[in-house]
Amino acid sequence: MQKILITSLAAYWTVVFAVGACGVAGLSAGIHAPDLFATAMAVAQALVALLFLWTAFAALGHGDEGVDDVARLALSAAVLVSVAVAVEQAVVAGASTPGAASTMQFAALAATYLVIRAEAAERKPRSVDYSSAVARRLAVGAAHGSMLSRLSRRGPEIVESDG
Numbered sequence: 001m002q003k004i005l006i007t008s009l010a011a012y013w014t015v016v017f018a019v020g021a022c023g024v025a026g027l028s029a030g031i032h033a034p035d036l037f038a039t040a041m042a043v044a045q046a047l048v049a050l051l052f053l054w055t056a057f058a059a060l061g062h063g064d065e066g067v068d069d070v071a072r073l074a075l076s077a078a079v080l081v082s083v084a085v086a087v088e089q090a091v092v093a094g095a096s097t098p099g100a101a102s103t104m105q106f107a108a109l110a111a112t113y114l115v116i117r118a119e120a121a122e123r124k125p126r127s128v129d130y131s132s133a134v135a136r137r138l139a140v141g142a143a144h145g146s147m148l149s150r151l152s153r154r155g156p157e158i159v160e161s162d163g
Contacts, residue, residue: 003059006067006119009112010056013078014049020085021045037088044081051077071116078109 024042051074058067086102093099 006059006071006116007056009115010052010059010071010074013074013109013112014052014056017045017049017052017078017081021049041081041084041088044077044084048074048077048081068116068120072113075109075113075116079106082106082109 021042024038024045051070055067055070055074058070082102082105086099086106089099089102
């Protein structure tokens with residue numbers, strides 16, 4: 001189940017950011033010559049799409065050790081790019097808050113992070129607590145020592161003298 005869910009989420013975000021990169025590059029090229037910010041945003045969104053693609057391939061692989069690190073990196077980069085896009089849209093629109101689409105994207109990225117963390121926690125083997133077994137063995141050992149001491153009629157504090 002974990003591979004299907006993580007792979008599906010990573011594939012979804014790969015498509016979202018790849019389409020965003022193509023849209024930014026296409027819109028800025030169609031209107032006028034692309035400025036530095038539009039080019040940087042297109043490259044950043046393409047890199048985030050590649051990170052999510054890497055996460056999908058890592059989840060499909062047999063080893064689970066690299067998925068969490070790559071997913072965390074991809075989600076961090078996605079949040080940074082989404083913040084930059086939301087700020088740019090707010091500046092262009094003259095608003096002081098991000099729009100509903102940006103807010104929904106942040107919520108979806110947060111939900112994706114929570115799902116990936118929950119899957120990672122589910123994969124980790126649970127440690128067994130042996131403290132009660134150790135305490136029981138120590139108590140049995142103390143009781144055995146006390147019984148042997150009573151049978152030999154020596155107290156635990158009696159020291160034999162040399163004379």
